[in-house]
Amino acid sequence: MSGCCTPSGPDAAAARPVAGAGVPAGPVRPTRRPPDPSLDLVVVAGGVTRVGSDDPDHPEEWPVREVTVAPYAIGRCAVTNAEFDAFVRATGHRTDAEAFGTSFVFGGLLPDDFPPTRGVAAAPWWREVRGADWAHPEGPQSDVGGRPDHPVVHVSRRDAEAYAAWRGGRLPSEAEWEHAARGGLEGEPFPWGSELEPDGTHRMNVWQGTFPGHDIGADGWRGTCPVDAFAPNGLGLHNACGNVWEWCAGAWSAGAPDGVSRGGSYLCHASYCRRYRTSARQAHSPDSTAGNLGFRLAADPAP
Numbered sequence: 159m160s161g162c163c164t165p166s167g168p169d170a171a172a173a174r175p176v177a178g179a180g181v182p183a184g185p186v187r188p189t190r191r192p193p194d195p196s197l198d199l200v201v202v203a204g205g206v207t208r209v210g211s212d213d214p215d216h217p218e219e220w221p222v223r224e225v226t227v228a229p230y231a232i233g234r235c236a237v238t239n240a241e242f243d244a245f246v247r248a249t250g251h252r253t254d255a256e257a258f259g260t261s262f263v264f265g266g267l268l269p270d271d272f273p274p275t276r277g278v279a280a281a282p283w284w285r286e287v288r289g290a291d292w293a294h295p296e297g298p299q300s301d302v303g304g305r306p307d308h309p310v311v312h313v314s315r316r317d318a319e320a321y322a323a324w325r326g327g328r329l330p331s332e333a334e335w336e337h338a339a340r341g342g343l344e345g346e347p348f349p350w351g352s353e354l355e356p357d358g359t360h361r362m363n364v365w366q367g368t369f370p371g372h373d374i375g376a377d378g379w380r381g382t383c384p385v386d387a388f389a390p391n392g393l394g395l396h397n398a399c400g401n402v403w404e405w406c407a408g409a410w411s412a413g414a415p416d417g418v419s420r421g422g423s424y425l426c427h428a429s430y431c432r433r434y435r436t437s438a439r440q441a442h443s444p445d446s447t448a449g450n451l452g453f454r455l456a457a458d459p460a461p
Contacts, residue, residue, distance in 0.1 A: 163440050164403055164448040165262045165284045193326035193457050199231035200394045207337040208344050211437035219437045225333045232330055232338045233454040235385035235396045236404060240306035242292060245321050253292055254314040255447040261290040261312045262448040264425060266370060267381055268296055283370040295449050307384040309402045309452040315417045315444040318405045318453040329407040330456035335420050339398035339436045341391025347435040349391035349398050362388055362400030364434045365427040381424055399434050402452035410441040417442050423450035
């Protein structure tokens, strides 16, 4: 497990109850509605696009390849706390994190006097916090009242799919996500080009300082930031890289049970994972939740 990645695998699974032990297998998905006209989507032309990378440190991204995508639409921004709150109020949806009773929080965001919690052996900066969920990102002592425009986190893929169905959308495929995140560029690691901080300007919300001990917050943020805090890419997408990992549709690999997220988060740092790039991807079980995992919507074009 890399430093910024969302907890997954045996360590994370062991921290959670299993379905059949009094824990629901997941929320009931609402019936898909017609697309919500208030969705703020960018229409993306289809065609042949190049995805992946040849980064020697990240074989999960190999190889660079050509794929064909049909025309589609994708959210300018990740789904916010305010938007997810409206969904919960309208449907009564209970997230997987609420059903399990715990989720994973980066320890550096917890108060100094926070009670001891279970950690993740491969990444001890992740803490399993009872009562952490989308409405309480750092545990029961926290809330999202001051963060309506920040991305919703602590949502599983099932939660994201339920929200998408309610809005008449869906999750993007990996190819759709990467094609849009690149902003019309090919072969570049970032949505704006080859430099992490062109002309010394911060273009996304990632970790600065020494990971995991000290984030100096030079980009203006520690933890999540508003979904439109940084300038959009060439297609109009904000924060395609950094801030939070974003769920995509489909499996990690052919026949695999795991889902996949894209784009890195506020915990990504060059000393560990460099996963704040357009080609970055990581695997999760579909019920995985953490304080750096959110999503954005996609939709099929109007007929």
